[in-house]
Amino acid sequence: MKHLLSTTDLSRGDAILILDTAEEMAAVGEREVKKLPALRGRTVVNLFFEDSTRTRISFEAAAKRLSADVINFAAKGSSVSKGESLKDTAQTLEAMSADAVVIRHWASGAPARLASSDWIDAAVINAGDGTHEHPTQALLDAFTLRRHWAALAGTSPGGSDLRGMSVAIVGDVLHSRVARSNLWLLKTLGADVTLVAPPTLLPVGVDSWPCRVNYNLDEVLQSGPDAVMMLRLQGERMNAAFFPSTREYSRRWGFDDARLATLDAAGGRSTVIMHPGPMNRGLEISSAAADSPRSTILAQVRNGVSVRMAVLYLLLSGDSSGEPGRIPTPILQENPA
Numbered sequence: 001m002k003h004l005l006s007t008t009d010l011s012r013g014d015a016i017l018i019l020d021t022a023e024e025m026a027a028v029g030e031r032e033v034k035k036l037p038a039l040r041g042r043t044v045v046n047l048f049f050e051d052s053t054r055t056r057i058s059f060e061a062a063a064k065r066l067s068a069d070v071i072n073f074a075a076k077g078s079s080v081s082k083g084e085s086l087k088d089t090a091q092t093l094e095a096m097s098a099d100a101v102v103i104r105h106w107a108s109g110a111p112a113r114l115a116s117s118d119w120i121d122a123a124v125i126n127a128g129d130g131t132h133e134h135p136t137q138a139l140l141d142a143f144t145l146r147r148h149w150a151a152l153a154g155t156s157p158g159g160s161d162l163r164g165m166s167v168a169i170v171g172d173v174l175h176s177r178v179a180r181s182n183l184w185l186l187k188t189l190g191a192d193v194t195l196v197a198p199p200t201l202l203p204v205g206v207d208s209w210p211c212r213v214n215y216n217l218d219e220v221l222q223s224g225p226d227a228v229m230m231l232r233l234q235g236e237r238m239n240a241a242f243f244p245s246t247r248e249y250s251r252r253w254g255f256d257d258a259r260l261a262t263l264d265a266a267g268g269r270s271t272v273i274m275h276p277g278p279m280n281r282g283l284e285i286s287s288a289a290a291d292s293p294r295s296t297i298l299a300q301v302r303n304g305v306s307v308r309m310a311v312l313y314l315l316l317s318g319d320s321s322g323e324p325g326r327i328p329t330p331i332l333q334e335n336p337a
């Protein structure tokens, strides 16, 4: 595979290879010297047409830990705001010999357009396009879930998938690229997915998606899911009123203190609470829930670096046949603890 555009492109084997490689990268992250020379001399461009905190920093840290040169290119303040097209921007990056372009764009399909063009030869990684997909977020979520699942079973996560795990994805599914990427990847890894949202925040055609739909969060929580993934209400993408009031939304679909207390009172349940960030605290998730021992929110951020290292490594170290490379043991040993 040359690009990472969508989780629908990933077979089970591809996904497991990325997650296993990310485990190896995580081990590097625990050393005193966190750097590998694997991508020395390669150039990774972070091309961001939409705001980002975690994703951009995470890709930057990942590329730097692999010793790549990193160029951060934000559309605001660049010639893009003067109307330069994606094609002109891409050709400029090509002239600078970029090996990988990590692109975030407000238009769904922009990364695929770039990847299928002859404007640039670099590997294209989708870091979020409109309401379409955010594959590395789904991969880091799967990595986090796999560690949780393996810890419950008392095994190590390597080589395993998420078969038997139940995951509820809750909130603004309509505008969420995180929900879409997660749904496809979770299915590929064998998890059982339930979407929970007001009917107005579910996309047309959701009936044909490989998941269950439920409008009642309490009912889903009672069923004891292994993970509850809360989604941000994407105000910036809303052009109409999708629910009566934020108070009402929070009461019916927010993970609030009362729901946390109910879950805790159920005893024994190991349900984890996830959120991709940025959070609207007090709206889709309460502070008590976000900061509770069940929350994996900071672990997700931490795991994001390992997963993005794995993706960059596998895409950029492929041989000429396009087959991804394994991390050569000598490279890992070049940088002993």
Ligand code: ASP
Pocket: 128, 134, 177, 178, 231, 232, 234, 276, 277, 278
């Ligand atoms: N950070 C994630 C994204 O870029 C989630 C969000 O913004 O709500 O899609």
